[in-house]
Amino acid sequence: MQFIHAADLHVDSPLRGLDDYEGAPVARLRGATRQALIALVDLALERRVDLVLLAGDLFDGDWIDFRTGLFFRAQMLRLCRAGIRVFAVRGNHDAASQITRQLPALEGMHEFSSERSETVDLPGLGVAIHGRSFPQRAVTEDLVPQYPQPLAGRFNIGLLHTSLTGREGHDSYAPTTVETLLAKGYDYFALGHVHAREVVRETAPRIVFPGNLQGRHARETGPKGCELVRVEDGVLVSAEFVALDVVRWHQLELDAAGLDGVDALARRFADAARALAAEAPERLHALRVHLRGQSPLHALEARQPGTLAAAIQAACQELDGLDLWIEEVRLALGSPLDRATAAVRADALGDVVRLVDAIAADDATLAAWFGERLAELGVLPQPLADADPRKLEPALMRALLADAEATVLARLAQLAASGGEA
Ligand SMILES: [Mn+2]
Structure with missing residues (x-):
């Protein structure tokens, strides 16, 4: 039987x-x-x-x-x-x-x-x-x-x-x-x-x-x-x-450490995606990509937002014979700045790091701050629906905050380098 x-x-x-x-x-x-x-x-x-x-x-x-x-x-x-x-x-x-x-x-x-x-x-x-x-x-x-x-x-x-x-x-x-x-x-x-x-x-x-x-x-x-x-x-x-699934979902973790540009990122993504789809090449694979780590890539992204997701999409175009769809690319790239040193600076860089430290002091402060910011945005579009502060994990909020900090710091550093007012 x-x-x-x-x-x-x-x-x-x-x-x-x-x-x-x-x-x-x-x-x-x-x-x-x-x-x-x-x-x-x-x-x-x-x-x-x-x-x-x-x-x-x-x-x-x-x-x-x-x-x-x-x-x-x-x-x-x-x-x-x-x-x-x-x-x-x-x-x-x-x-x-x-x-x-x-x-x-x-x-x-x-x-x-x-x-x-x-x-x-x-x-x-x-x-x-x-x-x-x-x-x-x-x-x-x-x-x-x-x-x-x-x-x-x-x-x-x-x-x-x-x-x-x-x-x-x-x-x-x-x-x-x-x-x-x-x-x-x-x-x-x-x-x-x-x-x-x-x-x-x-x-x-x-x-x-x-x-x-x-x-x-x-x-x-x-x-x-x-x-x-x-x-x-x-x-x-x-x-x-x-x-029996026909679409297989994945969360792909990519370490950005050591990647110095979009070409290197595309190669690393392609290798990881090929390995992942090899287990079931006949299926459609839907990927949420998490790009983490300390890397010069964050400066590229700060200069032109969307660059890293586009590099991954571009790599995907070349993966012949694989059925892949990138659902989303989530960035959690660390700032290459030494935060401890930046925190004691008297300029805007120091202000940013001190503000982030204050927000992230404890989970309750963090959740309250996210709650206020999200309330300012009103109704969230569907892809952001799980950014509801009542559902967010503290770890995810910290990752989002670190990503935002890296973006702001990179822009400030860029302005300083070009002689602009930071
Ligand atoms: Mn059920």
């Missing part, structure tokens, strides 16, 4: 803000959640699995129109026609209360009740599946104690959308603990909700978050896909991760 376990498909996730990016492959990015679902169904058919288990957040939220639901149903129909049964629970994003449109049920696909947990017994396969859907978005209680007892003589699977004991970047929903899961006496927990893949427990029972099927933005990096599990005579004999 073989089954696929996937979760967090977020089909037709809107990927807001893409239109603000120049040259973004918008259609391919927006279509990626659909293509990944097609790949999942292809895999199920190829491997002739018996079951497909979907652990919630099949959809991102209420469908804009019926097309999302019809597309999803057509894919499930491909499985059902091949005799593959589908079992699903709803999570916080597609809770019963969230989806207002409905389509005729599909014979062969079972969606677990949102009112109570229930068991589907499949004696022919020697499997029992236990599950419950979220009735509304915010499920605050532990659902596991109400899950049914395991059935004797079956491989018992618990299908559950949960944040478990809490995971960074994920709201706490249907919280529970590994101990509570163990006490249940099941053989496998097919979890959903956490978008980063995590094998919480290897075996007896195996507890897995497969991660989402397709990364949706630069914070959902690396391979995304599903679990393919084989059970023989009631015993799990193999479990493997299969990547």
Whole structure:
């Protein structure tokens, strides 16, 4: 008996803000959640699995129109026609209360009740599946104690959308603990909700978050896909991760140390990008580039803002045979000035360094200063939406501040060198 376990498909996730990016492959990015679902169904058919288990957040939220639901149903129909049964629970994003449109049920696909947990017994396969859907978005209680007892003589699977004991970047929903899961006496927990893949427990029972099927933005990096599990005579004999993503997101860290100009930067970027895309050359790779370190590059950027991002875009043009898109280039370049020496100067250079030190004195002062500056800007455009001071990490604010300082100092130094008034 073989089954696929996937979760967090977020089909037709809107990927807001893409239109603000120049040259973004918008259609391919927006279509990626659909293509990944097609790949999942292809895999199920190829491997002739018996079951497909979907652990919630099949959809991102209420469908804009019926097309999302019809597309999803057509894919499930491909499985059902091949005799593959589908079992699903709803999570916080597609809770019963969230989806207002409905389509005729599909014979062969079972969606677990949102009112109570229930068991589907499949004696022919020697499997029992236990599950419950979220009735509304915010499920605050532990659902596991109400899950049914395991059935004797079956491989018992618990299908559950949960944040478990809490995971960074994920709201706490249907919280529970590994101990509570163990006490249940099941053989496998097919979890959903956490978008980063995590094998919480290897075996007896195996507890897995497969991660989402397709990364949706630069914070959902690396391979995304599903679990393919084989059970023989009631015993799990193999479990493997299969990547199904069509767009792969990366955060590429580039050290600018030792780079003296745009040519050197382009070469360093090209080498790093080639290495990164080599793992899966057939996919579209979306990169957020972080350029860090102390380098004369910061002076180039200060003189002509946009130079470094353009150098990276230019390098990208020459990478034939690789499917790459630069989502964003973030700069955190250090000032080559000796800050300690600059801080005691009586001129404008000293003023800048002392001001930055005062702002960055502690996290609270830093957050308050960023809050005031951002408030002055009013509503932020979408690419800057995560610059909301309530969401910013102190480390990121310090990096932004250091970058701004480097820019100002470089301009001041330039003015001084050309004999202008600083
Ligand atoms: Mn999700």
